[in-house]
Amino acid sequence: MNADVFKKASKIPWSTRFLVLITVISVLFSGNLFAKTAREIDVSVEVVIERFYKQVKGAKEFVKASKGMLVMPNVIKGAFIIGGEYGEGALRVGGKSVDYYNTIAGSIGFQIGGQAKDIFLLFMTDEALKNFRASSGWEAGVDGNVALITIGAGERADTTTSKDPIVGFVIDAKGLIADLSIKGAKFSKLDKK
Numbered sequence: 001m002n003a004d005v006f007k008k009a010s011k012i013p014w015s016t017r018f019l020v021l022i023t024v025i026s027v028l029f030s031g032n033l034f035a036k037t038a039r040e041i042d043v044s045v046e047v048v049i050e051r052f053y054k055q056v057k058g059a060k061e062f063v064k065a066s067k068g069m070l071v072m073p074n075v076i077k078g079a080f081i082i083g084g085e086y087g088e089g090a091l092r093v094g095g096k097s098v099d100y101y102n103t104i105a106g107s108i109g110f111q112i113g114g115q116a117k118d119i120f121l122l123f124m125t126d127e128a129l130k131n132f133r134a135s136s137g138w139e140a141g142v143d144g145n146v147a148l149i150t151i152g153a154g155e156r157a158d159t160t161t162s163k164d165p166i167v168g169f170v171i172d173a174k175g176l177i178a179d180l181s182i183k184g185a186k187f188s189k190l191d192k193k
Contacts, residue, residue: 038192048073068093068129072119100192105185120169128165
């Protein structure tokens with residue numbers, strides 16, 4: 001049955017798909033059309049860090065062991081055949097925001113719906129953090145591989161078993177799309193004061 005749905009969806013003209021995509025993105029991102037201030041981003045980051053600590057056992061140890069952590073709260077994704085994703089967040093080093101970033105991603109395929117998720121990238125080595133900060137547009141899976149940690153009920157995130165230079169967590173996914181991937185997401189530095 002999914003193949004039939006995909007065949008029907010693939011017959012939709014590209015112009016119609018584009019218009020639907022623009023409509024979906026406009027509706028879902030209406031609150032994000034104008035960039036947030038540094039203070040607004042910092043408040044959102046603090047809220048999702050607390051949620052991260054509550055939802056993921058061992059998260060505090062991971063953060064403490066990291067050299068820096070990129071926190072992207074409330075990354076919004078909308079899709080109808082073609083999908084788009086956007087969010088803004090902060091890079092924290094030593095518990096303080098040192099830079100601000102946005103993330104943008106796109107996808108094509110059978111997908112419909114929307115979701116919000118929080119993304120955490122923990123840089124476990126100085127080199128990984130340095131490479132991220134030096135990049136003008138860092139793309140997950142291209143400029144650096146991210147080991148995405150999935151935690152089941154009652155399990156604990158363990159820093160001793162993870163030897164990856166960049167560790168990622170995606171939590172609090174809400175909505176109709178069950179896509180917890182960050183591959184292809186591009187992170188670009190914002191000019192915030």
